[in-house]
Amino acid sequence: MTRSCSALGCTARDNGRSRERGISFHQFPVDAAQRREWIRAVNRVDPQSRQAWRPGPGAILCSRHFAEADFERYGLRRKLRRGAVPSRFPHTVRAGNHPTPDC
Numbered sequence: 001m002t003r004s005c006s007a008l009g010c011t012a013r014d015n016g017r018s019r020e021r022g023i024s025f026h027q028f029p030v031d032a033a034q035r036r037e038w039i040r041a042v043n044r045v046d047p048q049s050r051q052a053w054r055p056g057p058g059a060i061l062c063s064r065h066f067a068e069a070d071f072e073r074y075g076l077r078r079k080l081r082r083g084a085v086p087s088r089f090p091h092t093v094r095a096g097n098h099p100t101p102d103c
């Protein structure tokens with residue numbers, strides 16, 4: 001099964017094509033405090049329960065939701081910095097903020 005990014009409105013899928021385009025995928029942190037930060041940043045509500053959305057065991061976010069400074073580079077590869085929190089959610093609708101059609 002191909003996993004896709006958990007961010008609202010984001011269509012990135014964890015497949016070879018995305019990786020060729022330089023998108024990397026990152027699992028939600030195991031650390032409880034950091035995990036909460038990510039959940040807060042994703043800002044999703046479960047449509048059924050109307051409670052804050054909780055990431056499942058395989059939930060991932062793509063690199064488009066992180067700032068360049070959140071990554072450490074190892075030659076051609078890159079790794080998310082310890083403690084990095086996603087900050088870019090162009091599709092999340094907030095007051096006075098319309099979602100952009102192009103992520």
Ligand SMILES: [Zn+2]
Pocket residue numbers: 005006007010011012061062063064065
């Ligand atoms: Zn994404």
